[in-house]
Amino acid sequence: MKKTKNILALAAGLFFMVTLSSGAAIKKPADKKDVKSDGFVVLELFTSEGCSSCPRADELLGNVQKQTGDKPIYILAYHIDYWDHQGWRDIFSSPEHTKRQYWYATKLNSQVYTPQVVVNGKAEFVGSDEAALTNVLRNSLEGVPANTLKITGKPETGKMAVAYEASGNRNVDLMIAVVQKNAIRQIKRGENGGRTLRHVQIVRKLESFKLSNTGIGEVSVSLPGEFSSGEWEVIGFLQDTKTGEIFAADKLNS
Structure with a gap:
């Protein structure tokens, strides 16, 4: 498997660099007059x-995580548990994560599979599809x-x-x-x-x-015992539980 060098390049303004499997790079420079980078994207893998x-x-x-910088890109990886009976138990897996994926399947009328990425709670694609990921990042960061x-x-x-502090639609959960x-x-068994x-x-x-x-308040969140500053972060987002759509997001680094 040839290694991808860059998915996202963020510089003065916004442009994307995609390294194809052939190694050729395609750059899409941004015209500052045309770019609207006030959007956001929540990627749930x-x-x-x-x-x-x-x-x-x-x-x-x-690769996206490394290159995001301060752009409003939020990555959440849920390790599901239905693969755990295939010879290797994923220590990060949870039945709650599996439940969330099935919940999305009902909202998006999609199949349940891995790797799957859900975008802002309203679209999905195969998580290993580099081109789809690049398009999502480009399109989701546009608009307000x-x-x-x-x-x-x-x-x-x-x-x-x-x-x-939240503004806008109140028919959402935090x-x-x-x-x-x-x-x-180190994986010892399984695929x-x-x-x-x-x-x-x-x-x-x-x-x-x-x-x-x-739209202003405070909530108490429990932290895992191994939580440590610098190696963890907290991501918040506003989600319509009827449709699954995500309307805003923010994060704080510990």
Whole structure:
């Protein structure tokens, strides 16, 4: 498998560089007059250590993670548990993650498979599809979202008080994800047996809260015991639980 050098290049303005499998690079320079970079994108990857096609998706999103900088790109990787009976148990897997993927299947009328990426809760594609990922990043960062979200907070022992300010549609829930930024795992059995896998943006906890009437408030989020500053982050987003669409997102680094 030939390694992808860049998915996203962010410089003064916004442009994308895609390195194709042939190694040729295509640059799309941005005209500052035409670019609207006030949009955002939430990429939710459903993956598993037991799936042989999943490492490619982890690699692609890992490249995005490295190059995002301060752009409004939010990556959430959910390790599902239905691969755990195929010879290797993914220690990051959770039945709640599987439940969320099935929930999206009903909203998007899609199949349940890995690796799958859901974009802003309203579209999906195969997570190893580099071209689809590039198009999503380009298109989703254009335009101005109707809603806004700002979260702040500092971790304490075992918990975090997250203050939020949300504007726009109130028929949404505040979703808070506690994310481990990186992990390296030696896989001994299953389809990826013998491989060393690098995971990014692993969702370790996801909680849902109702917004206050004013859109301003504070919620308490429990933190995993291994939570540590610098290696984890907290991502918040506003989601319509009837349609699945995500209207705004923000994050804070620990």
